[in-house]
């Protein structure tokens with residue numbers, strides 16, 4: 063019997079191949095662990111180069127008048143960027159992918175799909191830069207943003223208005239690690255003709271594929287887990303709808319916040335180890351969260367993988383893992399500065415998702431742009447610290463925290 067091994071995406075694709083094929087072949091979809099290693103095309107067909115080439119070219123020679131190789135100018139398309147876009151699309155079970163110079167460049171592109179007068183419901187606990195771009199840049203263009211607790215689906219429903227055009231969620235949320243029910247929100251939004259946009263940076267398609275749960279657009283800061291090495295900024299948008307994709311392509315090629323060929327290659331290289339990094343980082347995170355829970359100076363630990371955490375059941379329903387982001391609050395505010403100074407293995411720095419463990423002070427770093435009243439409501443206070451757990455030895459990380467907390 064013929065076996066088709068397909069790289070492209072979802073069960074739906076597999077079914078449509080089955081329908082077209084009259085030889086009755088068996089369709090096998092590659093596991094995500096294999097897909098991350100091999101990418102979309104994976105290698106260069108012409109030379110056999112195993113590492114996908116970096117097409118460091120701004121422009122492309124036309125074979126003749128009205129003829130194109132498919133590539134004309136790198137703001138429109140570049141083969142290395144395209145390999146990254148198709149690889150992440152395949153991982154997210156999407157048909158379209160677009161890579162940008164940063165996560166924020168991807169988010170700004172999404173917002174331009176909307177018009178003055180549109181209302182967007184946004185998770186109140188989210189990346190500070192996302193809050194800033196909505197409130198300080200796009201509000202003045204007449205788009206209205208409402209920051210609500212999307213981990214409570216009823217809150218989302220209650221805040222819907224006739225002009226609500228989209229719901230924008232981050233789950234797990236940043237930094238309180240709250241879980242929103244993607245499927246329930248998508249279902250309601252769809253019934254009202256609104257889009258659901260999910261920032262999937264924290265879990266990555268290795269643990270969560272929002273499009274399978276009904277999401278219309280998935281966003282990544284590729285700077286984080288996809289790249290995985292704290293060496294490149296990148297953003298990616300993934301979606302299935304052809305008409306929306308056309309609009310995004312128009313914005314991308316018109317504005318030009320595209321990911322450079324070399325940076326595309328770095329993210330592709332990072333993705334090759336996404337599966338083993340996510341597994342190891344999650345394993346470390348669970349150990350560290352359990353240890354932090356028992357520490358007398360720690361008041362509360364926020365990690366979706368703790369069975370007593372509020373979002374645990376929804377997490378298990380909609381994702382295959384909990385990721386490696388932990389927040390924790392300590393009783394003594396005086397200790398914060400000391401911890402940040404004393405950590406040794408763990409690095410005091412912004413960002414997350416890389417192989418190195420990083421510690422962040424959300425109130426003054428990632429969430430400084432969020433007004434105090436919202437910060438207070440969601441629980442981002444002067445005693446909260448956030449940990450991005452890396453791939454180091456878990457005992458070394460725990461020992462480092464132990465001496466820093468002492």
Ligand SMILES: *Cc1c(COP(=O)(O)O)cnc(C)c1O
Pocket residue numbers: 164165166167189191192232236261263264282283284285286295296297
């Ligand atoms: C970092 C981050 C962003 C912004 O991405 P950049 O690559 O820094 O522009 C957006 N969303 C989340 C969840 C992030 O962690």
